[in-house]
Amino acid sequence: MFEFRDVLYKDILDLPDLEIQAGIVTTLVGPSGSGKSTILRLLNKMTSPTSGKIFFEGKDLAEIPSVEHRRSVAMLTQSPAMFSGTVGDNLLAGFRFQQRPLPEETELQETLYNVHLNKSLASSAMELSGGEKQRLALGRVLLMDATVFLFDEPSSALDEDTERFVIERLTGQAKEKGKTIVLVTHSKAVAETYSDEIVEIAGGKVKGRK
Amino acid sequence: MKGIIDLTIPQILLAYVFVFVVLFIVRARGIKREREILLSSVRMTLQLILTGYVLIYIFENPHPLITIAIILLMEGFAIGTVFQKFKGKLSRKLKRVIALSMSAGTLCCLFYFLLAVVQISPWYDPQYFVPIAGMIVGNSMTGVSLGIKSLTEGMTMQKNLVEEALVLGATPKTATRDIINNTFDGAIMPTINSMLGMGIVFLPGMMTGQILSGIAPTTAIAYQIAIMLGILGSVSLSVILMLVLGYRTFFNEQDQMVDS
Numbered sequence: 001m002f003e004f005r006d007v008l009y010k011d012i013l014d015l016p017d018l019e020i021q022a023g024i025v026t027t028l029v030g031p032s033g034s035g036k037s038t039i040l041r042l043l044n045k046m047t048s049p050t051s052g053k054i055f056f057e058g059k060d061l062a063e064i065p066s067v068e069h070r071r072s073v074a075m076l077t078q079s080p081a082m083f084s085g086t087v088g089d090n091l092l093a094g095f096r097f098q099q100r101p102l103p104e105e106t107e108l109q110e111t112l113y114n115v116h117l118n119k120s121l122a123s124s125a126m127e128l129s130g131g132e133k134q135r136l137a138l139g140r141v142l143l144m145d146a147t148v149f150l151f152d153e154p155s156s157a158l159d160e161d162t163e164r165f166v167i168e169r170l171t172g173q174a175k176e177k178g179k180t181i182v183l184v185t186h187s188k189a190v191a192e193t194y195s196d197e198i199v200e201i202a203g204g205k206v207k208g209r210k
Numbered sequence: 211m212k213g214i215i216d217l218t219i220p221q222i223l224l225a226y227v228f229v230f231v232v233l234f235i236v237r238a239r240g241i242k243r244e245r246e247i248l249l250s251s252v253r254m255t256l257q258l259i260l261t262g263y264v265l266i267y268i269f270e271n272p273h274p275l276i277t278i279a280i281i282l283l284m285e286g287f288a289i290g291t292v293f294q295k296f297k298g299k300l301s302r303k304l305k306r307v308i309a310l311s312m313s314a315g316t317l318c319c320l321f322y323f324l325l326a327v328v329q330i331s332p333w334y335d336p337q338y339f340v341p342i343a344g345m346i347v348g349n350s351m352t353g354v355s356l357g358i359k360s361l362t363e364g365m366t367m368q369k370n371l372v373e374e375a376l377v378l379g380a381t382p383k384t385a386t387r388d389i390i391n392n393t394f395d396g397a398i399m400p401t402i403n404s405m406l407g408m409g410i411v412f413l414p415g416m417m418t419g420q421i422l423s424g425i426a427p428t429t430a431i432a433y434q435i436a437i438m439l440g441i442l443g444s445v446s447l448s449v450i451l452m453l454v455l456g457y458r459t460f461f462n463e464q465d466q467m468v469d470s
Contacts, residue, residue, distance in 0.1 A: 046377060048464055066465040071379040081374040097380035140378070 001148065001180050002043055007052035012038050013204040015052075025171050025181040027191045030201035036184040037078055039201070040150045043182060044075040071098055074146035078153050078184075080137035082128070087112070088121035090136055094144050103143065114169045115139040116162050131158050135166065142170070148180040155190065163187070167194055226251070268336045277334035281320075281343050285313050288351040296358055301468075303459040308354060308452055315448025316343075316350045323440040345416065345437060346444045349401065353445035354452055357397040361453060364389035365460050373467060382461045390453045397449040401442050408438065 001022035007015040013035045020026050020043075028036045041047040042054060045066045054061040061069070074094075083093050091108050095101070108121055115135040119128070128136060138154055154170065155163040171194045174181050185191055191198050198210040229251045236243045268276055289309050293300065300308070320343055324330050330338045365372065368389060375385035408414055413421075416437060420430035462468050 044377065045464065046373070046466060048466065062464075067376075067379060067381050070377060074379075075377050077374065077377060079370075081370040083371065083374075093375075094378040097375050097378045097384050099384075144379070 001057060003055040005053045005055070007042070007049045007054060009035075009038055009042065009047070009049050009204075011204075013042075013049075015039075015204075015206065018199070018206055020180070020182060021197070022180050023175075023178050024196035025174070025183060025194055026197045026199060027183045027185060027195035028199050028201055029185065029188070029191050030207070032186075034201045035204040036201050037152050040075060040152050040182065040184060043148070044073050044150055045069045046075070071144070072146050073148040073150065074141045074144040075150040076138055076141045076152060076154055078156070080134065080140075082125045082133055082136070085125060086121060087117075087119050087123050087125050087128075087136060090125045091121070091140050091143060094140055098144075107143070111139040111143055114142065114166075114173070116165050131162070134158070135162075138166065138170075142173075146179070148182070149174060150182045152184045153186065154183070155185065155187065163190065265336075265340065268340065272332070272334060272336050274332075274334040277336055277339050280336070280340055281317075281347075284343055284347045285316065288312060288316075288347050291351060292355050292358065295355060296362070299362060300358070301459055304358075304456055307455045307459060308358065311451035311455060312347075312350060312354055312448050315451050316347050316444050319440055319444035319447060320346050322443075323436070327436055327440070341416075342437065342440075346440060349441045350444045350448040353397045353401065353449050356400070357393050357449045357452055358456075360393040360396050361389065361456060364393060365457075369467065376465065376467070382458065382465055386457045386460070390457055394446075394449055394453055398442070398446050401438075401445050405438055405442070408434075414438070 002018075002020040004015045004018040007013060007018075028039060030036055038047065042049060045061055045064070048062065056064060056069070056073070083090055088108060091111060092102055095103065105121065112119065112121070115138045117132060117135045117139065119132065119136075125133070125136065134154070134156070135158070138151070141149065141151075149170075151170070155167055158166060167190055171181060173179075183190075183195065200207040200209070229247065232247055233244055235241075236247065268280070289312055292308055292312070293305060321333075323346070324338060324342060325333060328338060328342075333339075365386070372385045372389070376382070404414075414434055417427075417430045417434040420433060421427055460468055
């Protein structure tokens with residue numbers, strides 16, 4: 001699905017050869033500052049490599065219109081920003097930005113359940129706790145009709161039970177629908193339980209694959 | 211002309227009493243501003259005297275090239291003032307956008323105002339062209355300045371929201387919509403507010419000047435109404451042009467945010 005060829009990004013990443021396969025859960029692990037988040041940003045085209053090429057489904061990413069690409073490769077950032085308004089407004093943010101028809105309310109409720117967020121759609125997004133905001137942002141991304149989902153530390157602000165619940169649903173649903181997932185996590189347990197492939201990153205380089 | 215100057219010299223001298231009052235206040239309170247107060251008073255006096263003689267010459271020798279040179283000088287000075295105010299904070303691309311939108315916005319409104327509203331003839335009549343151009347360009351400069359400040363601040367302070375919107379599949383245009391709308395609103399508010407207070411809270415300068423020079427208040431009011439509308443149009447047009455062209459300078463051709 002993704003192929004890195006001689007990719008350099010400033011002095012942060014040096015990836016002569018990295019492949020991420022379609023339809024599976026790939027997890028990037030490694031110490032903080034090793035460049036994992038930057039890899040996700042490259043995959044989503046929020047950033048472009050300093051040199052080298054990234055291919056998406058065989059096409060050079062530089063040739064694919066960025067906005068279009070971001071709509072098919074959805075990303076949850078490490079510290080997602082909340083938009084002013086309600087929980088519902090935030091869930092619909094992606095639809096509004098992409099000018100797509102809005103989903104039914106039941107779909108929104110179901111998303112809140114899937115990310116373990118027990119809040120009404122009308123409650124204010126700004127009053128949520130850190131963990132709740134992160135789950136809301138996760139829900140917002142899951143609602144997108146993307147083929148690839150990139151999750152940067154989706155569970156860093158969650159307790160263990162919630163983490164297990166959320167990640168299980170995340171990976172389960174994605175597999176059902178044949179989606180590709182790239183996950184960045186600090187949690188060894190999460191990486192080992194839910195991934196099909198683990199890529200170890202250190203100092204901007206691939207150190208190993210499992 | 212000479213008679214009027216003779217008449218006003220004692221009055222002008224009396225007016226300088228205000229400068230001494232301010233000097234006394236800052237000295238008594240130990241505020242170190244004497245130099246600037248003196249300098250600004252002297253500069254204002256010399257600049258205005260010079261302008262007065264320049265205007266006399268221009269009015270007596272109207273020529274299209276002189277009028278064009280004056281408007282170019284005004285635009286250049288206004289654009290330069292904005293650049294100076296945000297020194298080191300504007301990208302080259304944004305500077306180009308500022309120059310373009312200020313020139314286009316003010317010139318369109320100025321020519322419409324002079325040729326369609328006031329209907330001056332010849333088109334370069336400096337008696338109308340110069341003061342009206344001054345008001346339109348000056349007010350637009352203030353509006354664009356406010357706009358630039360709020361646009362650059364918005365793009366810095368709300369960078370995470372713009373990025374989040376891009377991540378969620380927004381185009382740069384959609385992602386910056388709120389910032390642009392708020393900036394436009396903020397930039398035209400001073401003009402709107404001054405229109406609200408006009409005639410009640412204060413009498414505007416141009417109208418006051420015309421009334422003092424003996425023109426019927428009704429004529430002065432008609433001019434004031436027209437020029438206020440012209441200023442509103444020119445401020446709005448310059449600011450919106452600057453915004454719709456300027457937001458793009460914060461993104462590269464891959465629709466990624468540019469590091470400032």
